[in-house]
Amino acid sequence: MTDHEPLELERFLPYRLSILSNRVSQAIAREYQERFDLSMTEWRVIAVLARFDGEGLSAREVAERTEMDKVAVSRALARLVTAKRVVRRTHDGDKRRSVLLLSAKGWKIHDTVAPLAREYERALLARLDEEERRTLERVLDKLAPV
């Protein structure tokens, strides 16, 4: 029989990252999905608009900062604007650009979901000791620029 050197999927880093990432994301997403009928894309848009509050980001800037596809952002924004969670104006000097801001409704969602998310992250990290957390941080930074 030939030597096929099978890949051990469950030890393979990209695979493990994929499984872990899906589980972790799903765990939080389920929560806000149910409570607010909010997709992950929409939540990320809200998070970024909250973070850069007052700057009136454009859709393109939101896409950059969320690392999401501009189509995905466009669709998420369409829903968020319809639900009056985000206010969309047009940029003064450039009529192509939109100017995006969270509405009171949007802020309310943010202020509910953000603590949930942080708490979930805290619980995850609590499984690690101080040194592991520091190293994880470093490792993620080193691996990031794929």
Added chain:
Amino acid sequence: MTDHEPLELERFLPYRLSILSNRVSQAIAREYQERFDLSMTEWRVIAVLARFDGEGLSAREVAERTEMDKVAVSRALARLVTAKRVVRRTHDGDKRRSVLLLSAKGWKIHDTVAPLAREYERALLARLDEEERRTLERVLDKLAPV
């Protein structure tokens, strides 16, 4: 102005995992997608069938070992069987169950893609020092049971 405690998305562990995982998976997937018209799901099925060679896994077992949806596996198998990359028989004692084996074609793909995948992983891990690799290993195990 109220204190909204915005979430720093780019420091948020679930988000970072998601971005990293997508990039890493995409990087390898692009390669076998182009060369073999093989989806990630299909590749995972092949990897598992190679790994448990000779055991004649059923579709359900493949789904378990890849942690994928049974629908996804069913569809991946349909394509793989059509392309004659996988041979599907029926289980002797249980006519519901399928018995799945890689064909010569399937093995050929495996034997090309597996080294590519391993090399990619190696290159990724080469960015880390020995201690970081050990810790990453441990951390992934600790975080896994979400």
Added chain:
DNA sequence: TAAGATTAGTTTCATATGAAACTACAAGCA
């Protein structure tokens, strides 16, 4: 052993996704 409960696998249906085409506007330049 016949009826109901389970299991393996597929199909359907509704939604998610991304690439490419498109629309509207802006900028560069002859």
Added chain:
DNA sequence: TGCTTGTAGTTTCATATGAAACTAATCTTA
């Protein structure tokens, strides 16, 4: 100014996905 090129954002289209319904076979138990 008019023409070309570039950019912001949306729409279209083809494919991917997952939940739930479905089919066929097996198991359970009265």
